Amino acid sequence: xxxxxxxxxxxxxxxxxxxxxxxxxxxxxxxxxxxxxxxxxxxxxxxxxxxxxxxxxxxxxxxxxxxxxxxxxxxxxxxxxxxxxxxxxxxxxxxxxxxxxxxxxxxxxxxxxxxxxxxxxxxxxxxxxxxxxxxxxxxxxxxxxxxxxxxxxxxxxxxxxxxxxxxxxxxxxxxxxxxxxxxxxxxxxxxxxxxxxxxxxxxxxxxxxxxxxxxxxxxxxxxxxxxxxxxxxxxxxxxxxxxxxxxxxxxxxxxxxxxxxxxxxxxxxxxxxxxxxxxxxxxxxxxxxxxxxxxxxxxxxxxxxxxxxxxxxxxxxxxxxxxxxxxxxxxxxxxxxxxxxxxxxxxxxxxxxxxxxxxxxxxxxxxxxxxxxxxxxxxxxxxxxxxxxxxxxxxxxxxxxxxxxxxxxxxxxxxxxxxxxxxxxxxxxxxxxxxxxxxxxxxxxxxxxxxxxxxxxxxxxxxxxxxxxxxxxxxxxxxxxxxxxxx
Amino acid sequence: xxxxxxxxxxxxxxxxxxxxxxxxxxxxxxxxxxxxxxxxxxxxxxxxxxxxxxxxxxxxxxxxxxxxxxxxxxxxxxxxxxxxxxxxxxxxxxxxxxxxxxxxxxxxxxxxxxxxxxxxxxxxxxxxxxxxxxxxxxxxxxxxxxxxxxxxxxxxxxxxxxxxxxxxxxxxxxxxxxxxxxxxxxxxxxxxxxxxxxxxxxxxxxxxxxxxxxxxxxxxxxxxxxxxxxxxxxxxxxxxxxxxxxxxxxxxxxxxxxxxxxxxxxxxxxxxxxxxxxxxxxxxxxxxxxxxxxxxxxxxxxxxxxxxxxxxxxxxxxxxxxxxxxxxxxxxxxxxxxxxxxxxxxxxxxxxxxxxxxxxxxxxxxxxxxxxxxxxxxxxxxxxxxxxxxxxxxxxx
Numbered sequence: 001x002x003x004x005x006x007x008x009x010x011x012x013x014x015x016x017x018x019x020x021x022x023x024x025x026x027x028x029x030x031x032x033x034x035x036x037x038x039x040x041x042x043x044x045x046x047x048x049x050x051x052x053x054x055x056x057x058x059x060x061x062x063x064x065x066x067x068x069x070x071x072x073x074x075x076x077x078x079x080x081x082x083x084x085x086x087x088x089x090x091x092x093x094x095x096x097x098x099x100x101x102x103x104x105x106x107x108x109x110x111x112x113x114x115x116x117x118x119x120x121x122x123x124x125x126x127x128x129x130x131x132x133x134x135x136x137x138x139x140x141x142x143x144x145x146x147x148x149x150x151x152x153x154x155x156x157x158x159x160x161x162x163x164x165x166x167x168x169x170x171x172x173x174x175x176x177x178x179x180x181x182x183x184x185x186x187x188x189x190x191x192x193x194x195x196x197x198x199x200x201x202x203x204x205x206x207x208x209x210x211x212x213x214x215x216x217x218x219x220x221x222x223x224x225x226x227x228x229x230x231x232x233x234x235x236x237x238x239x240x241x242x243x244x245x246x247x248x249x250x251x252x253x254x255x256x257x258x259x260x261x262x263x264x265x266x267x268x269x270x271x272x273x274x275x276x277x278x279x280x281x282x283x284x285x286x287x288x289x290x291x292x293x294x295x296x297x298x299x300x301x302x303x304x305x306x307x308x309x310x311x312x313x314x315x316x317x318x319x320x321x322x323x324x325x326x327x328x329x330x331x332x333x334x335x336x337x338x339x340x341x342x343x344x345x346x347x348x349x350x351x352x353x354x355x356x357x358x359x360x361x362x363x364x365x366x367x368x369x370x371x372x373x374x375x376x377x378x379x380x381x382x383x384x385x386x387x388x389x390x391x392x393x394x395x396x397x398x399x400x401x402x403x404x405x406x407x408x409x410x411x412x413x414x415x416x417x418x419x420x421x422x423x424x425x426x427x428x429x430x431x432x433x434x435x436x437x438x439x440x441x442x443x444x445x446x447x448x449x450x451x452x453x454x455x456x457x458x459x460x461x462x463x464x465x466x467x468x469x470x471x472x473x474x475x476x477x478x479x480x481x482x483x484x485x486x487x
Numbered sequence: 488x489x490x491x492x493x494x495x496x497x498x499x500x501x502x503x504x505x506x507x508x509x510x511x512x513x514x515x516x517x518x519x520x521x522x523x524x525x526x527x528x529x530x531x532x533x534x535x536x537x538x539x540x541x542x543x544x545x546x547x548x549x550x551x552x553x554x555x556x557x558x559x560x561x562x563x564x565x566x567x568x569x570x571x572x573x574x575x576x577x578x579x580x581x582x583x584x585x586x587x588x589x590x591x592x593x594x595x596x597x598x599x600x601x602x603x604x605x606x607x608x609x610x611x612x613x614x615x616x617x618x619x620x621x622x623x624x625x626x627x628x629x630x631x632x633x634x635x636x637x638x639x640x641x642x643x644x645x646x647x648x649x650x651x652x653x654x655x656x657x658x659x660x661x662x663x664x665x666x667x668x669x670x671x672x673x674x675x676x677x678x679x680x681x682x683x684x685x686x687x688x689x690x691x692x693x694x695x696x697x698x699x700x701x702x703x704x705x706x707x708x709x710x711x712x713x714x715x716x717x718x719x720x721x722x723x724x725x726x727x728x729x730x731x732x733x734x735x736x737x738x739x740x741x742x743x744x745x746x747x748x749x750x751x752x753x754x755x756x757x758x759x760x761x762x763x764x765x766x767x768x769x770x771x772x773x774x775x776x777x778x779x780x781x782x783x784x785x786x787x788x789x790x791x792x793x794x795x796x797x798x799x800x801x802x803x804x805x806x807x808x809x810x811x812x813x814x815x816x817x818x819x820x821x822x823x824x825x826x827x828x829x830x831x832x833x834x835x836x837x838x839x840x841x842x843x844x845x846x847x848x849x850x851x852x853x854x855x856x857x858x859x860x861x862x863x864x865x866x867x868x869x870x871x872x873x874x875x876x877x878x879x880x881x882x883x884x
Contacts, residue, residue: 303511303512304509304510304511304512305508305509305510307510307512307515307580307582307583308582308583308610308612312517312519312583312585312641313641315512315517315583316517316537316539316638318512319512319513319515319517319537319539320539322511322512322513323513323539324513325513328511329511329512415509416509418508418509
C-alpha cells in the first residue's frame with residue numbers, strides 16, 4: 001500500500017490524474033489554521049447538507065484557532081460527525097472517496113481524515129414485490145447494505161448473531177457479509193462458506209446471486225441449491241434454524257444456504273398461520289407441483305399411447321375435440337407451452353402500462369381464436385392453462401424456472417414412450433435431485449436420506465417444529481427453541 | 488463411461504417395454520360394442536363405432552348418426568376384422584369395448600370358439616359385459632339407436648346394471664365373470680340378455696330417438712343360462728330374481744308379498760342380503776342348505792294388519808320369508824328341472840370344501856344336481872316402516 005506523502009498538492013495531483021480529472025470529484029481548497037485545508041468528495045455519492053452544514057461550517061468557524069499542534073487529531077475530536085477515520089494510504093483514500101466519504105486533507109501532514117457524508121441512495125424500505133404474504137411482515141430488503149443488515153439485526157437482538165464482512169470484486173469493492181447465529185450454526189459449515197467466499201476472485205459483484213453461484217457446487221443443475229429471498233423475516237427464520245445468510249451490498253436479495261428441495265415449497269407464512277391451515281396449503285402446493293410437471297405429458301401419453309388408461313366417455317370427448325386438429329398432440333403441446341412462456345416473459349419485460357393490452361391479446365387472441373381456428377384443441381388449452389397456473393404457485397423463481405426444463409424432458413419422453421416415458425423421466429428427475437448436495441447436505445433430505453427427527457417440517461409442519469424444535473439438519477447446537485425443555 | 492451407462496439403461500428401458508404403439512386419438516375409431524353371429528360356417532362380425540365428432544358442440548346438430556356399425560363375414564373372426572378395416576377410415580381400437588353381443592342362435596351352438604379371439608387381443612380389457620341377443624342376431628342389436636344416453640351401448644349397460652340392482656330381473660355379467668364360471672368346476676355361467684322390442688328396421692333410423700316413446704327399444708329382462716359354453720335357456724322374472732338373491736347381486740330390490748287371500752299386497756325394499764349355502768354329500772348323493780338373511784324397508788302396505796304391534800311386524804316378516812322362499816324355489820325348479828344346469832355354484836362349494844368326494848361325482852354332477860334336495864331358511868327383518876306406520880287406507884299413522 002502506497003503511503004500518503006506530506007505534500008497535499010502531490011496527493012491532489014494524484015487524485016486528479018487517477019480519476020482522469022473527473023468532474024464528479026470536487027476538490028475545495030480553503031485557508032485555515034494558517035495552512036491550506038483541502039476538502040475532497042465525490043459529489044453524486046455525498047449528502048450536500050452534511051458537507052455544507054457540518055464540515056464546511058466547522059472549518060469556517062474554527063479556522064483561526066491554532067492552539068493545537070496536531071491538526072488532524074484536533075479536527076477528528078472536534079468535528080461534529082459520527083464517523084471519522086484516519087487514513088494514511090492511497091488505497092483507503094480511494095475506497096473512502098468513492099464510497100461517498102468526504103476527505104479532509106491538511107497540507108503538510110501525511111495523514112488525512114475521512115468523514116461520513118454518504119447520501120442515502122435508495123428508495124427506502126418497500127413492501128416485498130416478489131414474495132407476497134397475506135399475514136406477516138411486509139418489508140423487503142433494499143439496495144442499501146446497512147439497511148439490509150439493520151433489517152435482520154432488528155429482528156435478532158442477539159449478541160450471538162455474527163456478521164463477518166468481506167470486500168469482494170477487484171473493481172466493484174462490494175461488501176459481502178456472512179450472517180449466522182454462533183451458538184446454533186454448524187462451525188464447519190461456516191468455515192466452508194468463509195473459505196469459499198475468500199477464494200472468490202472476480203472483478204465485480206453485481207448481484208448477490210453472483211456470490212451464491214460462485215460458492216455453490218451445482219452449476220450444471222437446473223434446480224437451485226441456494227435460496228435467494230428479499231424478505232428479512234425469511235432470513236431470520238433460516239438463521240434461527242442454523243443456516244447462513246449472505247447479504248451483499250447493492251442487492252435486494254439475500255442468499256440463504258444450505259437449502260433443501262422441500263424448502264422451496266415452504267414459505268415464511270407457514271410459520272404465521274395455524275399449522276392445520278398451513279398443511280392444507282402445502283398439500284395444494286405439492287399437487288400443483290405435480291400438475292405443472294406431469295399433466296401435459298400424461299395428457300399426451302393417454303391420447304397417443306395409452307388410450308386404455310382413460311374412461312371411455314372421456315376418451316370419446318378427447319377424441320371429439322382432437323378431431324380436425326392438424327398437428328400431432330406433442331406439437332400442439334409444445335406450441336402452447338412455448339406460447340405461454342413467451343407471454344410470461346414478455347409480460348415480465350413490458351412496461352406496466354402496456355400489460356393489459358398484452359393480456360387481452362394473450363388470452364383472447366391466442367386462447368380462444370386458436371381453438372376456433374382449429375389449430376389447437378380446447379382440451380389442450382385447458383391442459384396448458386392448468387399447467388401454467390400451477391407452475392406459478394411457488395414463489396421461488398429458481399424452482400419455477402427449473403421445472404420448465406423438466407416439463408420439456410417429460411414431454412419428449414412421453415411423446416416417444418407413453419406412460420412409460422413419464423415414469424422414466426420421473427426416475428431421471430429423482431436421480432438428478434438425489435445426486436445434488438447443498439453444502440454437503442443431501443438435497444432431498446429429510447426424505448432421502450430419511451431423517452425422522454426432521455419430518456416435523458418435511459411434507460407437513462407440526463406445532464412442535466413451529467414452537468419448540470429447530471431444523472436438526474443444520475442446527476447443530478441448541479436445538480430447542482424454548483428454554484423450558486432440557487438442552 | 489458414466490454417460491454410456493445411462494444410455495444403456497435408457498436404451499434398454501425403451502426397447503424392452505414394447506410400448507411403441509403411437510397413434511393419435513383422432514386416428515382411431517373407438518369400438519364400443521362387438522357383435523358375433525354365425526351363419527353356416529362363416530362368422531359374421533359387426534362392430535359399433537362411436538362417432539366422436541358428433542359429441543362436440545359444433546357437430547351435435549349435424550345430420551350424422553351417433554354411432555356407425557360396420558360388419559363383415561369371414562372364415563375366422565380375424566379375417567372378418569380385416570374386411571371391416573377395408574371400410575373404416577380409422578384404425579379400430581378395441582381397448583374400450585363395453586359389450587360383446589352374441590346372437591341367441593349362435594350362443595346355443597357354444598361360445599368357446601369366440602372366446603379365444605376375445606381373450607387373445609391384448610388391447611382388450613376383460614371387464615366388458617357379455618350379452619346374448621334374445622331371438623335376434625347380434626348385428627341387429629348393435630344397430631338400434633336409443634335415447635337418453637348418447638351412446639346406445641352405454642345406455643344398454645346402464646339399463647342392465649340398474650335393473651340388476653333394483654328389479655333383480657336381469658343380471659349384469661362381465662366377460663371375466665363368464666370366463667371364471669366357464670373354467671370353474673361345478674358352476675355354469677349366466678349372462679345378461681337383451682331383447683329388442685319393436686321393429687328392428689325402425690330402430691336403425693335416427694328418427695327412433697326423436698320419439699317420446701321410441702318405436703324400437705332395447706330392454707334387459709332375462710338371464711341367459713348356460714350349460715358349459717352353450718346357452719340352454721332363459722330365467723325370467725322371479726326365477727331371475729332368485730338367482731340374483733342367491734348370487735348376492737341385489738340391493739334395493741322390491742319384493743311384493745300377499746298378506747291375505749283377497750289379493751292385498753304389501754312390498755318391501757330389500758337390502759343386500761347375507762346368503763350362505765352349503766352342499767353336503769352323503770353316499771354320493773348331494774343335499775343343500777340355503778340360508779338367507781336380510782333387512783328390509785316397507786315401501787308399500789295395503790294390508791289390514793295393524794303395524795303398531797310388534798308381533799304383527801313379526802307376522803309380516805313371516806310373509807316376506809314365505810315369499811322369498813317361493814322365489815328361490817322357482818329359481819331352483821327352473822335350474823334343476825327345466826335346464827338341469829348348476830348356475831348357482833352348489834357344485835363349486837363341494838369342489839372347494841369336499842375335494843376328495845367331488846372327484847367321484849364330478850362327471851355326473853349335472854344329473855345329481857337336478858335331483859338334489861334342498862332346505863331353505865329365510866330370515867327377514869323389517870327395520871323401517873317408512874315415514875308412516877299404518878296403511879293410508881286405514882287412516883294412516
